[in-house]
Amino acid sequence: MPKVCGVLQCNRMEPVVYSYPIKNEKGTAYMWKIDLLLGEEAADAVHRFVVNKNMDLNLRQTMVKDICKAIPCKRTRPIVYRKDVNNADGVRIGTVEILEGDEVVDAAMRFISKTKYAIDEIALKNFLFADACRHKLVKCTRLVAHVFEDKVRDKEGREIGHLIIREDEEPVDKVHEFCISADCHNDDRMKILEMVCASEFAVCRRKKPIIFTQPVTDPSGNRIGNLEVQLLEEPADAVYRFFARHKLFQTGWNIHNVINQVCSLPQLACQRKEPLQYNSDSFQMGNVDIGPLEIWYGDEIVDILYQKRIEYNLTLHDQILSFNLICKQRDVYCHRTRAVVYELKDITKHDFEKFGNETCARKYMGWQFLSTVANSFFGSKLSNFIKINTVERIVSHPLFPILSLSTSLVLPHLLFSSFSNRKMKLHIGYKLVLYGAVYLCTCLTQSLLVEPRNSLDQLLHIHHGKLPDLQILEDQEPVDAILKWAKKAAKDHHPIVREPIYWDIIDKTCLEIQGIECKRRRAWEIIDMGAITLDGLTYQIEFSNPLINHKMRSRTQDQAAQNAAEMVCRRLVPQLADCTKNIVAHITQQLRVFESGRLENKNVYTKFGLEMDTPQEEIFPVVASMIRSRGTNISPFTRVDNGTVSYPKWDKNTIAAFHIMDS
Numbered sequence: 282m283p284k285v286c287g288v289l290q291c292n293r294m295e296p297v298v299y300s301y302p303i304k305n306e307k308g309t310a311y312m313w314k315i316d317l318l319l320g321e322e323a324a325d326a327v328h329r330f331v332v333n334k335n336m337d338l339n340l341r342q343t344m345v346k347d348i349c350k351a352i353p354c355k356r357t358r359p360i361v362y363r364k365d366v367n368n369a370d371g372v373r374i375g376t377v378e379i380l381e382g383d384e385v386v387d388a389a390m391r392f393i394s395k396t397k398y399a400i401d402e403i404a405l406k407n408f409l410f411a412d413a414c415r416h417k418l419v420k421c422t423r424l425v426a427h428v429f430e431d432k433v434r435d436k437e438g439r440e441i442g443h444l445i446i447r448e449d450e451e452p453v454d455k456v457h458e459f460c461i462s463a464d465c466h467n468d469d470r471m472k473i474l475e476m477v478c479a480s481e482f483a484v485c486r487r488k489k490p491i492i493f494t495q496p497v498t499d500p501s502g503n504r505i506g507n508l509e510v511q512l513l514e515e516p517a518d519a520v521y522r523f524f525a526r527h528k529l530f531q532t533g534w535n536i537h538n539v540i541n542q543v544c545s546l547p548q549l550a551c552q553r554k555e556p557l558q559y560n561s562d563s564f565q566m567g568n569v570d571i572g573p574l575e576i577w578y579g580d581e582i583v584d585i586l587y588q589k590r591i592e593y594n595l596t597l598h599d600q601i602l603s604f605n606l607i608c609k610q611r612d613v614y615c616h617r618t619r620a621v622v623y624e625l626k627d628i629t630k631h632d633f634e635k636f637g638n639e640t641c642a643r644k645y646m647g648w649q650f651l652s653t654v655a656n657s658f659f660g661s662k663l664s665n666f667i668k669i670n671t672v673e674r675i676v677s678h679p680l681f682p683i684l685s686l687s688t689s690l691v692l693p694h695l696l697f698s699s700f701s702n703r704k705m706k707l708h709i710g711y712k713l714v715l716y717g718a719v720y721l722c723t724c725l726t727q728s729l730l731v732e733p734r735n736s737l738d739q740l741l742h743i744h745h746g747k748l749p750d751l752q753i754l755e756d757q758e759p760v761d762a763i764l765k766w767a768k769k770a771a772k773d774h775h776p777i778v779r780e781p782i783y784w785d786i787i788d789k790t791c792l793e794i795q796g797i798e799c800k801r802r803r804a805w806e807i808i809d810m811g812a813i814t815l816d817g818l819t820y821q822i823e824f825s826n827p828l829i830n831h832k833m834r835s836r837t838q839d840q841a842a843q844n845a846a847e848m849v850c851r852r853l854v855p856q857l858a859d860c861t862k863n864i865v866a867h868i869t870q871q872l873r874v875f876e877s878g879r880l881e882n883k884n885v886y887t888k889f890g891l892e893m894d895t896p897q898e899e900i901f902p903v904v905a906s907m908i909r910s911r912g913t914n915i916s917p918f919t920r921v922d923n924g925t926v927s928y929p930k931w932d933k934n935t936i937a938a939f940h941i942m943d944s
Contacts, residue, residue: 295319299352301327301344315344323348328359328381358382361418366392366405374398377409381418385409390426390448394482425449428482433459435469444473452477457490457512489514493548497523505529508543516540516549521556521578525614536578558582558614559607566590567599582607587620587755591796597851605854609816618820618852623753623794625786630774631746633782647733682727689723690716748774751786756848759790759797761825764804764894771893778893804892805841810871813849813864815857820849824868828890842868 295318303313315330317323327344331337345357362379375396379388389406414421429446441463446455453474460470478485489511497505505527510519517540524530524539536556544551556578564574566589576585583604590600600620608615654664666672675681693715748770753762763786764778771777791799806826813820824845828838846864853860882888886895889903 295321299323299348301348303344315348317348317352322356322359323352323354324357324359328361356380362388362413362416364409364412366396366400368398368400374400377405377413379413379419382420384420384423384426385413386421386423386426388413390428391482428452428484429477429480433463433473435465436472441465441469444477446477446483451487451491452483452485453487454490487511493546495543510549515553515557516543516551517554517556519543521558521614522612525612530614530616555579564603566593566603567595569593569595569599581617581621582613582615583617583620587622601852601854605816605818608818615818617754618818619754619756621752622755622797623751623759623790625751625790628748628751628786629746630748630770630777630782633780633785676731682731685727686720686723689719693719746774748777751790753790753794753797757823758801758805758825759794759799760787760802760804761807763787763790764892765807768893776893783894804894806887806892808872808875810845810868813853815853820852822846822849822864822868824872826872838872839865839869842872 297316298319299317301315301317303315313330313334315326317326324341324345327341327348331341331344341359342357345354348354349357358380360378361381362377364377365373366375366377368374375392375398377388377392379385386406386409389402389409393400393402393405410421413419426448427445428448429444429452431444432440433442433444435441442459444455444459446452456470456474456477459465460473465473474485474488477483491509492512493510493516495508497508499505506523508519508523510516520536520540520543524534524536530536537554540551540554540556543549544554557575558578558580559574559576559582561574564571566586571589571593574585574589576582583600586600586603586607589595590597604615604618607613608618650664654661667676693712749766751763751766753759763783767778767783767786777783787799787802808824808826810822810824812822822845825841826838827841842865843861845868846861849864850857850860857863879890880888886893889900889907891900891903
């Protein structure tokens with residue numbers, strides 16, 4: 282065609298595929314004809330012709346009907362508005378077409394759904410409302426588009442209603458609402474939902490309708506979001522899903538308090554109050570069929586996957602892939618990225634006493650520790666009275682029961698003496714019964730209310746010596762984790778690292794732990810190097826400094842940094858480019874900053890470059906070496922100013938040396 286049109290005059294590039302003649306009113310002569318070009322719809326050609334000739338629009342229907350009998354037609358309504366849409370660079374990305382009788386907002390929605398380019402939806406709709414609504418044959422009666430509109434029939438073919446779904450509505454909720462009003466069966470509801478979700482413009486984000494919604498705000502009144510409970514969903518699971526989506530676990534919200542409040546609502550029925558974090562009817566891990574998998578709240582997902590990995594003899598890579606598959610879901614919260622390989626609970630310091638022959642402290646009048654007594658008016662006052670040191674010493678004295686019994690027996694004797702003075706004599710049998718009753722009551726009172734109980738003693742024994750639970754994670758050296766635990770426990774029971782319990786726990790752990798070898802009994806310095814957050818999962822970077830142990834000079838910090846980086850990088854999915862190299866550089870830079878401020882650290886062991894388990898004989902040589910390296914000899918005498926005075930003649934090395942000496 283271009284070559285032909287270069288020689289001859291061409292008025293158009295498309296051929297006429299059909300001509301429709303139009304006669305005069307009497308039908309005796311042809312007045313005009315409508316030419317349909319290749320690819321043109323009959324409705325568009327007829328509409329253009331009628332508008333150009335200023336004819337009655339009602340004539341179009343007959344013309345289109347006649348033409349469509351001769352040639353195939355895809356539609357019978359003409360396009361009455363057409364507008365090209367360009368991007369920010371002025372490049373055309375598509376054309377908005379509005380059929381006669383169509384809503385402008387529906388046409389905009391169809392264009393936005395089909396285009397592959399990013400587009401400002403609000404700006405486009407506003408432009409079309411301003412430009413297209415000026416045309417007579419378009420409709421502008423709505424501001425929200427319909428993504429689905431059709432008549433609905435049941436499985437027997439009977440029409441049960443007209444279903445309309447707007448773009449701001451979830452299709453499953455609208456279908457559920459429609460089926461309730463139409464009283465359709467569950468099978469019909471599922472077929473209607475499948476039909477809607479298979480339509481061109483409806484987007485189904487879920488398969489279950491929401492039966493309950495409640496806005497949730499924080500203590501300041503700021504709106505967090507809507508708590509939504511789906512059909513056949515446990516409210517406890519919905520609350521967990523809400524917490525995970527809005528990151529409320531990280532802010533310290535108590536999920537059980539919210540569950541209790543939700544379950545108290547009359548609109549909801551709770552079968553349980555423990556949420557289910559993850560559920561799969563057929564879970565696969567490393568191409569191995571694990572079977573049904575349920576993970577309840579309170580169980581760490583990585584711990585469950587670690588147990589499955591050990592049970593089915595799978596690899597760490599299999600565990601990491603499954604962990605990312607679960608924990609990267611929007612409705613799942615994972616607190617840790619490393620599993621607990623060993624855990625020791627209910628640790629009581631009193632079970633590891635210094636001398637090994639201590640016994641439980643006996644708790645006399647144990648009822649004072651009961652909440653029912655302590656919460657009552659008179660019980661609380663009496664309990665406080667008994668806890669006074671003087672009263673406690675009297676009650677726990679060995680002579681207290683003897684004095685109590687003697688006093689109880691003396692009182693009846695005085696009573697009998699008063700009767701004798703009044704010339705009233707009691708029979709000897711009455712006296713014996715009364716003495717026996719007093720003796721029995723005194724013994725029962727002593728045994729039931731005063732004497733300590735073994736069960737209560739044991740509970741208080743555990744309570745007073747309660748230590749945190751010990752957890753050893755993957756990739757952790759047991760002794761490093763134990764020292765970290767001991768530092769935490771020392772806040773209430775100092776100095777626990779210097780007591781037999783510390784070494785006993787190391788022995789117990791290394792004997793019981795499975796799959797991990799205790800490579801050393803001296804801890805290295807654990808330095809927190811921050812964390813990497815990838816897809817919402819946080820991976821801690823823990824660096825074990827081998828130079829903290831001054832006998833371990835053969836192990837370099839560079840190798841330790843390399844090991845720490847590799848342990849982090851192998852858990853990242855997807856793998857980051859130059860991950861190990863970048864983390865090693867980060868650790869090296871942070872370690873340089875840490876070492877420069879070591880002398881100013883409040884912790885004396887950190888100041889000296891030691892750990893809390895350093896033997897006494899190693900401390901003095903290290904301190905002496907630090908002082909002498911600053912040009913000062915360590916003196917055998919004590920400074921009279923106790924380190925509170927700085928002298929002008931001292932240089933910074935001398936000041937640092939005396940600072941170390943004072944520490």
